[in-house]
Amino acid sequence: MSAAVGALERVRRAYARIAAVDRPEVWIDLRPQAEAEVEAALVDARVAGGEHLPLAGTVTAVKGNIDVAGLPTTAGCPAYAYPPDRDAPAVTRLRAAGTVVLGTTNLDQFATGLVGTRSPYGAVRNAVDPERISGGSSSGSAVAVALGVVDLALGTDTAGSGRVPAALNGIVGLKPTPGRVPTGGVVPACASLDCVSVFARTVDEAQAALRLLADPAPAPLPARRPGPWRIAAPAAARLGTLADGWAGAYTAAADRLATAGAELRDLDLAPFDRVAAMLYGGAFVAERYTAVGAFVDALAEKGGEGLDPVVAGIIGAARDLPAHRLYADLAELARLRDVALAELGDADALLLPTTTWHPTLAEVAADPVGSNTRLGRFTNSANLLGLCAIAVPAGTVDGLPFGVMLVGPADTEERLGAIARLLAEPPARLAVFGAHLTGQPLNGQLTSLGGRFCGEVRTAPAYRLYALETVPPKPGLVRVDEGGATVAGELWELPAAGLGTLLAALPHPMALGPVDLADGTRVPGFLCEPAALTGAEDITATGGWLDHIGAP
Numbered sequence: 001m002s003a004a005v006g007a008l009e010r011v012r013r014a015y016a017r018i019a020a021v022d023r024p025e026v027w028i029d030l031r032p033q034a035e036a037e038v039e040a041a042l043v044d045a046r047v048a049g050g051e052h053l054p055l056a057g058t059v060t061a062v063k064g065n066i067d068v069a070g071l072p073t074t075a076g077c078p079a080y081a082y083p084p085d086r087d088a089p090a091v092t093r094l095r096a097a098g099t100v101v102l103g104t105t106n107l108d109q110f111a112t113g114l115v116g117t118r119s120p121y122g123a124v125r126n127a128v129d130p131e132r133i134s135g136g137s138s139s140g141s142a143v144a145v146a147l148g149v150v151d152l153a154l155g156t157d158t159a160g161s162g163r164v165p166a167a168l169n170g171i172v173g174l175k176p177t178p179g180r181v182p183t184g185g186v187v188p189a190c191a192s193l194d195c196v197s198v199f200a201r202t203v204d205e206a207q208a209a210l211r212l213l214a215d216p217a218p219a220p221l222p223a224r225r226p227g228p229w230r231i232a233a234p235a236a237a238r239l240g241t242l243a244d245g246w247a248g249a250y251t252a253a254a255d256r257l258a259t260a261g262a263e264l265r266d267l268d269l270a271p272f273d274r275v276a277a278m279l280y281g282g283a284f285v286a287e288r289y290t291a292v293g294a295f296v297d298a299l300a301e302k303g304g305e306g307l308d309p310v311v312a313g314i315i316g317a318a319r320d321l322p323a324h325r326l327y328a329d330l331a332e333l334a335r336l337r338d339v340a341l342a343e344l345g346d347a348d349a350l351l352l353p354t355t356t357w358h359p360t361l362a363e364v365a366a367d368p369v370g371s372n373t374r375l376g377r378f379t380n381s382a383n384l385l386g387l388c389a390i391a392v393p394a395g396t397v398d399g400l401p402f403g404v405m406l407v408g409p410a411d412t413e414e415r416l417g418a419i420a421r422l423l424a425e426p427p428a429r430l431a432v433f434g435a436h437l438t439g440q441p442l443n444g445q446l447t448s449l450g451g452r453f454c455g456e457v458r459t460a461p462a463y464r465l466y467a468l469e470t471v472p473p474k475p476g477l478v479r480v481d482e483g484g485a486t487v488a489g490e491l492w493e494l495p496a497a498g499l500g501t502l503l504a505a506l507p508h509p510m511a512l513g514p515v516d517l518a519d520g521t522r523v524p525g526f527l528c529e530p531a532a533l534t535g536a537e538d539i540t541a542t543g544g545w546l547d548h549i550g551a552p
Contacts, residue, residue: 006047007040007057011100013455014059014149019552020438021147025122026140028064029071030103040100053098054212058151060094061144064104065111066154066196067091067185075187076109076119076137078306079299080292088185090154090196090213097212102150105140109308110292111156111189112315113137114164114355114375115364118308123361127169128400128447132360135165135375137189138197142169145199148453152209153199158189159279160355160379162197163391167354167403170450172420173391174198174206177410178383180214190287193383201452203392203424207417217411225346229419231257232267232347239269240377243357245397250353253394253404253423257351260422267350271340276380278333280314280373283326284384289318310368337385341409348412349419352378354391354405378405388413392420395495399448428499431457431515431525433465433489434545435474442472445505449498454491460516461486466528466536467548468509475545476509476528476536479516486518488544489525499524508532 005013015033036059047056062068065075067084068091074081087095095101108118116139117123124139126132127146134143138155142165145153155162157175166173174197181196188194196213200206233254236247258264278284296315299307344350355375364371382389389407396402404423408416430451435442438453459477462484466476477487494502503512509532515525542548 007043011040056098060099061150061153065187089182108137109311111137112311120306135168137161155197157197166391170401172206175389177388188291229262233264233351249402279380282329285318286321349406349408354403427493429523451494458486458518
C-alpha cells in the first residue's frame with residue numbers, strides 16, 4: 001500500500017475530514033490532533049531516514065473493544081472502561097508498519113449486534129443514507145473508512161460484524177480465518193470464535209493490511225485441482241427473502257464471475273443455515289456470558305446506567321444455559337460441519353449476498369432482535385465452520401450500497417482476494433468544485449451512486465472560478481490561457497456506471513471534461529460552458545467555493 005502524501009499531511013487531512021463530515025457518533029475517543037501530528041512527524045522522519053514503512057502516510061481507526069495505549073477501552077460501555085497499558089498485538093503490528101491511529105470507534109455494546117445502534121454513545125448512521133443503519137457491531141470503524149476519514153480500520157467479527165457494515169456502507173470487509181490474527185488485547189464476545197477484521201476501500205488495501213496483521217499460516221495450503229476458479233453460487237431461489245432488487249444484484253455479481261471465466265455451481269444452503277442459527281439460538285451464546293456476564297449482572301443491579309437493554313438481555317439469557325446443551329450442540333456442529341464442507345466440495349469460494357436487507361434506524365428500533373437476526377443469516381456460520389470470508393461492494397440498488405461475500409476454506413484469504421478482484425470494475429475518478437462537495441446540496445448525487453471521497457485536491461494554476469445564478473447556487477470552473485489560479489475541490493471515486501448516470505443528468509451550463517490537478521495528474525471534473533459566464537462574479541480570489549460561501 002503506497003501513500004500519496006506524507007504522514008503529517010495525511011493526519012491533517014483526516015482531521016479536516018472529520019470536521020467536514022460531522023459524524024461525532026463514529027468515535028468513542030479521538031486523539032487530540034496535535035498528539036497525532038507528533039506521531040506522524042516521527043513516521044515521516046523514519047521514512048526520510050531510509051526505513052521502509054509500508055503503511056507510512058496512512059491513518060487508521062480501531063474498534064472500541066481493541067486496546068489502544070493511551071485511550072480507554074470501553075467495549076461500548078462507559079462503566080466498563082479500563083486504561084490499557086499497551087496496544088493490542090494487532091494495533092502494534094499496524095503501527096510498526098507506519099500507520100497513525102486516530103482513535104477508537106463506536107460499536108454495538110460488547111460487540112453484540114449487527115445493527116450499529118446498541119450503544120450509549122449513539123447510533124452510528126449509515127455513510128450514504130443517515131436514516132439507515134450502519135450495520136455493526138464494528139459500526140464506527142466501517143463508517144470512518146466509508147466517509148474517507150481513514151484508510152484502514154480494525155473491527156472484530158464473530159457473527160458478521162466485520163462484513164455486514166462493510167456491505168451496508170460500500171467498502172471491503174476482510175474476516176480472516178479464526179486464529180490467523182492475534183486476539184490479545186481484544187475484549188471478547190465469544191473468545192473461541194472472535195476474529196480481528198479489516199476494513200478498507202479496496203481488496204488490495206485490505207489484503208495488504210492482513211499480511212501485516214496475520215500470523216503465518218500454520219501449514220501450506222493444499223494444492224487445488226487445476227482449472228478455473230470454482231464458485232458455489234446458490235440459485236437466487238435458495239436465498240430466501242431479500243430486499244427488493246437484491247436477488248437481481250446478486251445474480252448480476254454471479255454473472256460477472258462467470259463472464260470472467262469462473263465455473264459456477266449450485267449449492268444447498270441448508271447446513272450453513274442450520275449452523276448460523278446455532279450461534280445465537282444454541283448454547284454457544286453462553287460464551288458471551290463467560291466474557292462479560294458477571295460485569296453486566298453487577299451493573300444491572302446498580303441500575304444499569306450505560307447498559308444497552310437489548311445487549312443485557314442477550315447476555316443475561318445465556319447465564320442459565322445447561323452444560324449438557326453445549327455438548328449436544330458441539331456434537332451437532334461437528335456433524336453439520338462435515339455436511340457443509342462436503343456440500344462446498346472442491347469449490348474455491350461460496351458466493352452469497354453479505355446480508356439480506358438494509359433497514360432504517362426506525363425499523364431496527366421497532367424490532368431490535370428480529371431485524372438483527374435477518375442481517376446475520378449468511379454471516380453467522382463462518383466462524384463456527386472455521387472459514388474465512390471477504391465482503392466486497394457489488395453495485396448499488398435504489399441508491400444504496402449492495403455487497404456480496406466470498407466465503408472460503410481456512411487460510412485461503414489470498415485466493416478469496418483474487419476472486420473478489422474479478423467482481424470489481426475499476427472506479428472512475430471525478431473532481432468536484434461546488435455543489436457536489438461534502439456537505440453541499442448535490443453531494444447526495446455522488447453518494448447515492450456509490451461515490452467515495454478520496455481527498456481534498458487543488459487544480460493546477462490554470463483556472464478561474466465564477467459564481468453562477470443557478471438553483472441551487474453553484475460555481476463554474478473554466479480553464480484559461482493566462483491569469484489562472486489554483487482552486488480547491490475534492491476528488492471522488494464512482495462506479496463507472498455511476499459516472500455515466502451522473503453525466504446523462506448533468507444540466508447546462510455544466511460539463512464534464514479533463515481537469516489538471518496541482519499534483520500533475522489529470523482527471524475528469526465538472527467544468528462550465530464559457531457562454532454561461534457573462535455577468536457572473538469571478539470568485540477565484542477566495543480560493544474555492546466553500547470559502548466563498550463561508551462554509552465551516
